[in-house]
Amino acid sequence: MHGTIESVYRVEWRPLDQLCPVAAEWWALAARALEPNVFYEPAFARAAAPVFGQGVGAVLVWSRGAPARLVGFFPGRIERRRYGVPLPVLTGWTHAYAPLGVPLVDRDGAEAIVAAWLDHVATSPELPKIVLLPYLPVDNPFARMLDGILARRGGAAVSFAEHKRALLDPGAERTGYLERAIPGKRRKELRRQRKRLADHGAVTVTSTGEPGAVAKGLDSFLALEAAGWKGRAGTAVRGNEALEKFMAGAVHALADEGKARLARLFVGTRPIAAFVTLTSGATAWCWKVAYDEEFAHASPGMQLLLDVTQDLLDDPRIARADSCATEHHPMIDHVWRERLVVADRLIDAGTGQPGAFVLACRLESLRRAAIGGAKTLRNLLRRRAA
Numbered sequence: 001m002h003g004t005i006e007s008v009y010r011v012e013w014r015p016l017d018q019l020c021p022v023a024a025e026w027w028a029l030a031a032r033a034l035e036p037n038v039f040y041e042p043a044f045a046r047a048a049a050p051v052f053g054q055g056v057g058a059v060l061v062w063s064r065g066a067p068a069r070l071v072g073f074f075p076g077r078i079e080r081r082r083y084g085v086p087l088p089v090l091t092g093w094t095h096a097y098a099p100l101g102v103p104l105v106d107r108d109g110a111e112a113i114v115a116a117w118l119d120h121v122a123t124s125p126e127l128p129k130i131v132l133l134p135y136l137p138v139d140n141p142f143a144r145m146l147d148g149i150l151a152r153r154g155g156a157a158v159s160f161a162e163h164k165r166a167l168l169d170p171g172a173e174r175t176g177y178l179e180r181a182i183p184g185k186r187r188k189e190l191r192r193q194r195k196r197l198a199d200h201g202a203v204t205v206t207s208t209g210e211p212g213a214v215a216k217g218l219d220s221f222l223a224l225e226a227a228g229w230k231g232r233a234g235t236a237v238r239g240n241e242a243l244e245k246f247m248a249g250a251v252h253a254l255a256d257e258g259k260a261r262l263a264r265l266f267v268g269t270r271p272i273a274a275f276v277t278l279t280s281g282a283t284a285w286c287w288k289v290a291y292d293e294e295f296a297h298a299s300p301g302m303q304l305l306l307d308v309t310q311d312l313l314d315d316p317r318i319a320r321a322d323s324c325a326t327e328h329h330p331m332i333d334h335v336w337r338e339r340l341v342v343a344d345r346l347i348d349a350g351t352g353q354p355g356a357f358v359l360a361c362r363l364e365s366l367r368r369a370a371i372g373g374a375k376t377l378r379n380l381l382r383r384r385a386a
Contacts (some may be wrong), residue, residue: 011120016056025070034107036280037100047249052095071106083363088128101135122350131347138341162343166336167324174313193298201268205307211255219261221274224290226346235348265304273300275308282319
């Protein structure tokens with residue numbers, strides 16, 4: 001580690017299951033983070049650990065002095081044979097329920113903190129020197145800072161799987177956002193569909209962040225999801241005890257901190273759509289949505305999305321909202337007009353062997369091509385069997 005940085009910071013690698021003693025410092029860091037990431041906060045991460053945290057640890061960066069403050073949280077997993085050969089990679093911790101890999105870095109002194117993390121990875125005998133950060137926004141403060149540090153050091157980084165997902169980032173143009181985003185003909189059709197819903201009962205929307213109400217309403221979400229295509233595909237949360245415990249634990253813990261909301265669309269007393277939204281700082285994440293396919297003709301998911309969007313626009317505390325959606329999502333892409341560009345970044349933190357990083361890049365490309373080919377074949381076989 002560089003001497004000047006070593007004199008300011010203490011850096012360690014600690015397994016995820018040993019982070020309970022530093023939960024208070026971890027939580028405080030999340031409140032001071034340069035960029036919020038609700039999926040790396042204790043409330044969410046600790047609930048996810050039993051399901052998705054096997055082998056996960058974190059590089060912790062501490063300020064020196066008394067009392068020491070946690071100023072950097074870089075979670076990841078050491079993959080010894082990611083490519084089937086002994087070329088280990090330190091991979092940032094993301095999973096199907098946490099599609100964002102921005103580490104938590106104290107906004108004060110952020111550049112030196114990121115440099116201390118890289119120094120530790122480069123010199124620690126227990127950590128790989130090749131790092132993969134999945135789902136990293138391309139044009140954000142952390143990415144720009146990382147690029148600057150690597151450029152000064154002569155380090156290398158390569159992006160994979162760059163894509164865009166829907167983002168709500170209206171700036172000062174909040175008033176009339178939906179009217180500008182959705183063409184008049186489409187708005188008219190949505191109003192007509194909403195009136196058709198009223199033929200089945202009174203149409204109402206509820207939105208709550210009260211912990212008890214969120215906990216009760218989450219059951220509606222799970223039931224809707226299980227009754228839809230995810231239930232048929234076997235990927236719904238309900239019925240998977242570990243996933244149910246994780247989702248309930250994460251949502252309840254975040255609701256206790258005022259960081260989770262549940263919105264539902266009702267026809268009469270029957271919930272036909274549900275949205276779970278998470279927040280941290282000035283950012284929101286439209287995390288999960290489910291709807292009753294019996295009412296698909298009336299676009300219940302879209303109907304509720306419009307209400308959720310308007311609530312976000314009306315909340316001065318929220319500057320932007322991440323859809324967490326796939327690229328070209330058929331629903332939210334037509335409502336949220338801004339885009340978040342995300343990529344997986346493969347980084348040479350200090351191998352001292354340029355050839356090893358070049359090899360890692362080639363193997364990463366081959367790995368992704370193989371996975372993509374397998375998915376294409378699987379989808380083809382499913383279509384033929386249908």
